[in-house]
Amino acid sequence: MKILLIAVFVLFLGVLLYNPEDHAEFVKHRAEDQQVQDEYQQEQTDSQPDLAHFQQNLAGIRVDHTPYIDGPFSTPQEVTETCLICHEEMDLDILKTRHWNWLGEEFVEDGESMKLGKQNIINNFCIAVPSNWPRCTSCHIGYGWKDETFDFTDGYNIDCLICHDRTGTYQKTPTGAGMPDPSVDLVKVARGVGKTTIHNCSICHFNGGGGTGVKHGDMDESMINPTPEIDVHMGANGFTCASCHAGENHQILGASHGSMEAGTNHISCVDCHGDQPHSRKIVNNHNKSVACETCHIPSFAREEPTKTWWDWSTAGNKKRTVQPDEFGKADYDVMKGDFAWEKDVVPEYLWYNGEADYYHIGDQLDPGEPLKMNILQGNIEDETAKIYPFKVMRGKQIYDTRNRYLIVPKVYGEGGYWQTYDWNTASELGMKEINLPYSGRYGFVETEMTWPINHMVAPVNKTLNCRSCHVIGQSGRLNWEALGYAGDPMRTGSRFR
Secondary structure (H helix, E strand, O other), rough: HHHHHHHHHHHHHHHOOOHHHHHHHHHHHHHHHHHHHHHHHHHHHHHHOOOOOHHHHHHHHOOOOOOHHOOOOOHHHHHHHHHHHHHOOOOHHHHHHHHHOOOOEEEEEOOOOEEOOOOOOOOOOOOOOOOOOHHHHHHHOOOOOOOOOOOOOOHHHHHHHHHHOOOOOEEOOOOOOOOOOOOOOHHHHHEOOOOOOOOHHHHHHOOOOOOOOOOOOOHHHHHHHOOOOOOOOHOOOOOOHHHHEEOOOOOOOOOOEEEEEOOOOOOOOHHHHOOOOOHHHHHHHHHEEEHHHHHHHHOOOOOOOOEEEEEEHHHOOOOOOEEOOOOOOEEEEEEEEEEEEEEOOOEEEEEOOEEEEEEEOOOOOOOOOOHHEEEOOOOOOOOOOOEEEEEEEEEEEEEEEOOEEEOOOOOOOOHHHHOOOHHHHHHHHHHHHOOOOOOOEEEEEEEEEEEEOOOOOOOOOHHHHHHOOOOOOOOOOOOOOOOOOOOOHHHHOOOOO
């Protein structure tokens, strides 16, 4: 009897609260959503992308260089000198590139002309290049950048092999300032060069921050030979990195705001797919405010985990027991501190117009608030901005408590933290290299840094659908209020309506 009374009460309450208009709207949008999804999947089945533009890259054309390479070579610079006999003046192009200089274009801020890039900004992974050159520059496309005296005008120091080796045997010494490992057969590698491959790019870009997937959540070693489920371009269509990241005169397109300030040199999905790729107008209209990646990359780090937290403040505890996490990754390193890893991560969504502001070395900070290392430009009022997906890296890193700015510590090499476990010495040596005073007092501040998610494009049946974001009476994937909307724009209206 009691159960029957409860059932009657619940039925009565449902009738009382039932709103026919809301129900009709829900049914209408659910039907539209399913129709859009069905039609889009049919589009993908019925049509094949025009790959003619990429066929030369996909063929992996390679000229046998054996007749042109004699050797032996006593230094890697002699290899470069030999390359330039035929590829004359190619060095002059490379010396102007971001890959070589680790700097973006010149811009003016507060009346001062400057360039920013990996060479002179701070991140919240391994922190900064100055004073740590030999370790950091093992990912430079050159030889011998061991300190601030490196000659960026010397073309013979360009490492042609790191990008063009096709033997799979070339490697740099991890702490050798970009020099090849002594075991490398330079003659063999030089004779086996060809068009760049995914493997060439992966050596540095998939292992940024000290290992696979550490820095870029959408680039790790699962992308070297991916399945279509990991990335449809590189897994299903056989693209290489250079298929999209093309360019002339070695000016490779596709700069990330993670290390470059100026909003230039970008590439976009619409460069190939256009801005009206769908058959339904309602879906194409999303392109005015929503980046393609937002729907087509529902998660990142799908195969391998990515680091999402790095706490330098706990480093140096030699008694700490290291525990593997659920992914088998170490939760601690005595040289680096505590870590957190995540897998199959849902991105964070932010407005972005292609430009970003950076924390500059020496800028004042508020230790009571997490420091945003790079602030994206764009908001709901900016018609050039769209909602993009991001990985947000968080952690704690060292700062000068009196001068109230971040410290560039010397972690690698003589006197560095990894030798001494002494933050005062590491701070003094590092700050000396960038000509800023160290007060002798340090602490640790929380920091955040955003990294764009552009890779790991999912198959069509794994993309987001309408109900992923537009859910009546429930919270969808997007936080509309945080993005500046009054509510779900399906109900309250879009910014262009």
